[in-house]
Amino acid sequence: MAWSVVVSVLVMTVLSLLRVNVIVAILAAGITGGLMAGLTLVESLELLIGGMGGQANTALSYVLLGAFAVSIAYSGITSVLVRNLVNVMKGKRIVLLLSIAFISSLSQFAIPVHIAFIPILIPPMLKLFDKMRIDRRGVATALTFGLKAPYMAIPLGFGFLFQKTIRDAMSENGAEVALGEVTQAMLLPTMGMVVGLLIAVFISYRKPKDARQIESEASVDLMNAAEEKDTRFTKEHLFTIVAIVGALAVQIVTQQLVLSALAGLILMFVFRIVPFNRGDKVVAEGVSMMGVIAFIMLVASGYATVLKDTGAVDVLVENTSDILGDNKAVIAFVLLLIGLIITMGIGSSFSTVPILAALYVPICTAVGFSPLATAALIGTAGALGDAGSPASDSTLGPTSGLNADGRHNHIWDTVVPTFLHYNIPLFIFGWITAIIL
Template sequence: MEWVVVVSVLVMTILSLLRVNVIVAILAAAITAGLMSGLNLVESIEMLVSGMGGQASTALSYILLGAFAVAISYTGITIILVNYLVRVLTGKKTMMLLALAGVASLSQNLVPVHIAFIPILIPPLLKLFDEMKIDRRGVATALTFGLKAPYVMIPAGFGLIFHNIMVEAMKKNGMDISISETALSMLIPGSGMVVGLLIAIFITYRKDRESVPGAGGGEANFTIPPVEKVTFNKKHLLTLVAILAALAVQLRTENLIIGALTGLVLMFLFLVVPFKNGDKVMADGISMMGTIAFVMLVASGYGTILDKTGAVDALIEVSSGFLGDNKPLIAFILLLVGLVVTMGIGSSFGTIPIIAALFVPICIAAGFSPMATAALIGTAGALGDAGSPASDSTLGPTSGLNADGKHHHIWDTCVPTFIHFNIPLFIFGWIGSLVL
């Protein structure tokens, strides 16, 4: 039983590396886990479907955020940003990558649209990337950094949700901690991501690289519409008001769906987007974010199979049985188990409660402090977002960078982000658990 998680994650990883569709790869991994746990094929599928509801809220929020992002782009305010980036950063590869990491970071806190901005902002820049011979793997790394690092380290916006989940999960399993303490505990692991970003931008992907048509399986004859000239006006001001209102409501209610709905409704009430375009805005939002939302649903079903069959518990039991009281070894093994589990499920927010239920009792017995335990749990959760084929933090960048069929999800997004973020996260998280 203890090998179920390892084998099923390997199945998903190998299939993904062989360029099998990510949904098919997750389904195969889920069926493998079910069969190895003693379920038959029908029971495995039924359990997977029953567990898909675990990410229903996330999937709905992504679709609504997608519609909100489409409504924002309708006003032309994103064109102002694109024009600015083109005007100021043409020929400056390093600055372009740093700027994209910064813009992505804002999507977690200031403008809470998460990955929904990527399919709108990135495709118009693809031609410029090719002219500048920017390595798109570097762009993917920069975007994933912005989608992860802010919520890992800053308890605001999406980060407030992440840290709240950590606090509640740890309290539920017998360890009290505050949000301010979880935020402090994640500064060390988060700094590892900063190191990874700098290595990617200044060393790994600094050289010129030609994008290969068809590398991502998309349309090779993709044409990018010309970017218009847009000046800031009243509609853009009202759009900013809607964005700030969406952020305020999301922070107040800690609910992405309500926040996205608030922004979307205000866009219509302010007449920034005409009522007659409501159907088109929703349809475009679903079109843009629907695939990612469905991957998250399937990944949730996979996580349910691993959880309900006891596969994760068995893996933890075997891992902890021979650890003794060696803190460095315990921390290393827990992070290794966390990496395997969260890579398979692909959702840091969704796996924190599972990880906490397993980690907290072991950490209490071994004498880890609450902050050290938080560093282990938060790091293990974050490991599921970078490098995982099922993570929104990798699916999002690919959705924009592969608009012209020149960017492969696994080799150009997942592998680079795994190398540059999961490895330093693991190392810095391990160090953090020992010094806190």
């Protein structure tokens, strides 16, 4: 059973890299994990389906945000945005990528909307990226940096929740550490993320990329309608901004993406920015844009349920603790590797932390790791894989915006670039941190 987690994650990874549909890859991985844990085929599938409700809220919010994004594009404000950005950012690819990383970072602590901004901000900018010959893989890495690095290092918004989760999980397993110490422990690993971003922006995706000769089958009438509108700023644009601010306010007050997206969509109809007789079209386009991403989240939730409810993760944790020696460098390396595997499967750094703490705290205490080093290992291992998992919102979010015109592959254009640019330096910096603290 201990190997069921490793094998199932490998199945998901290999199938995804072979361009098998992500949903099929996750289903195959979930069934594989269930079979190796001793379940029958039917039992594995039933457990996976039963666990799909865990991400129902997120999936519904994705679809509603897609409809909201289409309605914003219909207003024509996106044409004004692109026109002005072309003038300001002409020839400044690096500046634009860094700006996107900065805006994405704000979504984690300053205006904690997480991925909600992506399907609103990014689709209207796709033509701008093409005009500036920006490699969309660079945009994906910039977005993922902002979705991940801030919560690792800044104890505000989602960062407060993440670091508090680390502190509480360590306390439950017998290691006391202050919240400020968790922040201190995560600073150096976060620098690994910074290094990955700089490599992506200044080296990997610095050169202009030729626009792909693929006509989008997903480009929709409502999106194209914006192109036909006057690009002057009008009262429709003003009301659109009011609707966006209203949606943001609802998100901050209620902490519910579904209510936020629904509020924004309703305001777009109330202000008559989108005619009522186009309502069905707007929702249909939103589902077309975000439906696949939403369903991936549902299936991924079921897969995580299979891994956890079969006890496979617990067995892997117990077996790992039995075979490790007393060499700190080796132990830190193995623990981070286990964290990478588990997070790749579950797809959530927040959900992985309590699982990892149960393993890490006893081992780290026994071999003499300091509480700071233990916190760094748990936090880094929890974050590892989040940027490289096909089932993570840190990768699904960027894909949801960049693939609005059907020209961005989730695995090869988001998952693989973010894995290479962030998980490798994060692993190295986290390993060094655990040794020196």
